Amino acid sequence: MSQIFDEVTIPARLAFGSTGGVERKTEVVELASGHERRSTPWAMGRRRYLVGAGLRSLDDMAVLTAFFEARQGRLRGFRFRDFADYKxxxxxxxxxxxxxxxxxxxxxxxxxxxxxxxxxxxxxxxxxxxxxxxxxxxxxxxxxxxxxxxxxxxxxxxxxxxxxxxxxxxxxDTPVRFDTDRLEVTLDSFEAGRMAAVPLVEIRGV
Known part of the structure; x- marks a missing residue:
């Protein structure tokens, strides 16, 4: 099945302050003898990120909200510039x-x-x-x-x-999608607030 993917990159300033990295899937079976058998169904690691937690400007939060709405939450994929691994x-x-x-x-x-x-x-x-x-x-x-x-x-x-x-x-860029269908914003003052970290997950086959 083809995936819905938009060839757009999330604004770079929303990525600064992000956290994330590579995850692996390892299956560990412990035998009666105490030995282990380890295997993985994944040939390659998968990237996960958290963005938006460092945002304080309501304008930046509005940009992220608009981008989230345009992607329809988890539905549509997009590009993410991982500044720790982009070359x-x-x-x-x-x-x-x-x-x-x-x-x-x-x-x-x-x-x-x-x-x-x-x-x-x-x-x-x-x-x-x-x-x-x-x-x-x-x-x-x-x-x-x-x-x-x-x-x-x-x-x-x-x-x-x-x-x-x-x-x-x-x-x-890394092809990703939002890994949530909900954004949460806390209003601290008239012109400032806080946003809960928004998870992104790498998608394959695009």
Whole structure:
């Protein structure tokens, strides 16, 4: 089933002060002997965030409320810029075309998908930021490609030769949705208030 997704990014100022990170799903079975068997049905971790808790301006709360209403609560997905992990390189680094290996040429294939490696785990990058993507074939940077910023697919003008490594650098957003259908605001004064933290959860398959 296709998911309803809006190609819009939640305003960056609403993300500052957010908390969050990666969650994993691990199933642990304790045997009678005291030993354990551990397994996971997830190939990749899932991101969760809390936003809005640091907001004090009623204007900013109104912006978040409007964004929440436009997404119809949990119904519609959107982009979120995780400032702790939004580049193909380290957060303090400068993106280069050699940051991430996205494939190896065979002389025929022209389509590749952006991804980012976390040790032995590879994360598909479905929501790159248009205008930031750099590509190299065999270590030589090229601008002969087309990007689908809604899927993370790149199509080269010419198929890389056999064994040519294709690499990429980019900024990206995390596809998320609200994980609640309710917002709560406390009015502290005429022009200030507090908002309960609003949960976001990463969505897959978009």
């Amino acid at each position: 193909s390189c380290a957060p303090s680094g400068v993106v280069s075309a050699g940051d991430q290996v996205i494939g190896v040429g065979d002389g025929v294939r022209t389509a590749f998908s952006l991804c980012k490696a976390y040790g032995a785990v590879t994360r598909a990058i479905a929501k790159p930021m248009a205008g930031t993507v750099k590509l190299a074939v065999g270590g030589v940077e090229t601008d002969g490609f087309a990007l689908d910023a809604a899927t993370g697919a790149v199509t080269l003008d010419a198929a890389p030769g056999e064994g040519k490594v294709v690499t990429a650098g980019f900024w990206f």
